[in-house]
Amino acid sequence: MLRVVAMGMTAVLAFALGGGAAAAIKFTGNIETVDADEALAAVERPTVVEPEDPNAGTPLNIVLMGSDDRSGENADLGGANDGMRSDTTMVMHISADRTRVELVSIPRDSIVNTPQCPTSDGKLAPALKGTRFNAAFAQGVAYGKDVQSGALCAMATIESLTNVRMDGFIVVDFAGFKNMIDALGGVTMCIPEEVYSPKADHLRLAAGNQTLDGLQALQYARARTGQGLGDGSDTSRIGRQQEMMAALAREVLSKNMLTDSPALIQFLNAVTQSLTMSSNFASLTGLTGLAYSLRNVRPDTITFMTVPWGANPADKNTVVWTSAAGVVWENMRNDVPVGTPAGGVTSPAPADDAAGSAAAPDESPTDQPDDAAPPAADATPTPTPTETKQAGKEAFTGADVTSVCG
DSSP states (O other): OOOOOOOHHHHHHHHHHHOGGGGGOOOOSOOOOOOHHHHTTTSOOOOOOOOOOTTTTSOEEEEEEEOOOOSTTHHHHHOSOSSOOOOEEEEEEEOTTSOOEEEEEEOTTBEEEEOOEEOTTSOEEOOEEEEETTHHHHHHHHHHOSHHHHHHHHHHHHHHHHOOOOOEEEEEOHHHHHHHHHHHTOEEEEEOSOEEETTTTSEEEOSEEEEEOHHHHHHHHHOOSSBTSTTSOHHHHHHHHHHHHHHHHHHHHHSOGGGOHHHHHHHHHHHHHTEEEOGGGTSHHHHHHHHHHTTTOOGGGEEEEEOOEEEETTEEEEEEEOTHHHHHHHHHHTTSOTTOOTTSOOOOOOHHHHTSSSOOGGGOOTTSOTTOOOOOTTOOOOOOOOOBOOTTTSOEETTSBOSOOO
């Protein structure tokens, strides 16, 4: 049976980067338009009032989830499957100064205890012990009968595991993800080796740089088994999900969507059609202010990583979080970069690098001749090889290289 891998983060992050104010625009019939800003550019006009971020100066933690809801348009994309799960879950941390966005993936097969959690109708879904993390979402849906209840249970579980307050949630479904990619005109990714996945609707991708349309992107994000897809585990798939999110962020930032109104409206229409959100993020005012406050975010300030995990000795098909996970959550709670080592400081440089790599003026080496020739002016330094990060296994930014195509 296929498992869902939808991309909640891409919707909200791309929404914010693209400019949230246009989300309220609805078209009815044919409307004649003129670019008023361009037409009035030659005359003096009142100063524009910047949108207000209602949470300015406060860090935000938003739970991003993909839902495998099979109703409506999703039935043709996801196939038949009972229940509803969220096999892709991330915590998106937005720093208080709005200069950093960090996304931490939570493996669906993490063995956890889930607490009692409220459903959308005010009832309580019972706690679970020693279960997979994605059971939290399913438990909420089973008792509350809607996506909102699943998201609430996932939020409550994350808070109980991390002691980090979650400020809201956003859930996207299959159709929303597909339509978002198509509205962008596709997403370009490096496919390191040929891909063939019979279980992902016979997805075939040639090796090399490929521009994936919405359906291909959805299939590639969901695929877990087949040729060129790693070891078939969910944790292996997480790396490809993160690479796709980074590619999407680059795609959105490379397009001047804020000045291309038709493209922006088409994109935001696709993004918002299939979202389920907590009400504190659903207001136009809140989204517009948050979008504006994130206007300076760039690929190198968007970080992706996975909760540190290890194999579960009791079940090779599941994982458990390591002690390093506690450091990640503590950093998030204190609004410092999630990759900062325990103690909040980076390792100091070795003494001979920090102070002894060059001799002080009164300590010149005695074996250096006075007439020693200087280095040749045309000497070319050896270039430093580009480091390739392992997506899913180590932290990387949207500007880092994670896959190499010839």
